[in-house]
Amino acid sequence: YNADESYQPRDYLAATMQFIPGYFACDVVWSTVIYIHPRLKMGPNMGVSRAIQALRSVLNAFCVVNRKNMFVYQERTTKSVFYLR
Incomplete structure (x- = not known):
């Protein structure tokens, strides 16, 4: 903003009230389940x-x-990023 505009200070949490959780989440490209043997x-x-x-x-x-329980991995060749949960 410049000196001619009036500045309205906002609360710290103002941005969190405008967007629902997951609003900026990426689409799931691939998903799998790794089963652990019952034993x-x-x-x-x-x-x-x-x-x-x-x-x-x-x-x-x-x-x-x-x-x-969230992990991240970046593939070296393609620079693709994978999140594991």
């Missing part, structure tokens, strides 16, 4: 299975910090 799963009182712990430790290098 690798553990019951609710048993904690996290060793297989899941191993998977998380491998994916930890690709984790998105501000999203739970």
Whole structure:
């Protein structure tokens, strides 16, 4: 804005009230489900299975910090970006 225009300060959250969650989300291009064998799963009182712990430790290098169970990967040749959840 220039000096001739009046500036109306807005609340910090004003932009969050104008757009619904997911408004800027990309379209899903490809989706798949990776099934885990039932023997690798553990019951609710048993904690996290060793297989899941191993998977998380491998994916930890690709984790998105501000999203739970979200990982990102960029292919080197095509520069395509993949989000895993």
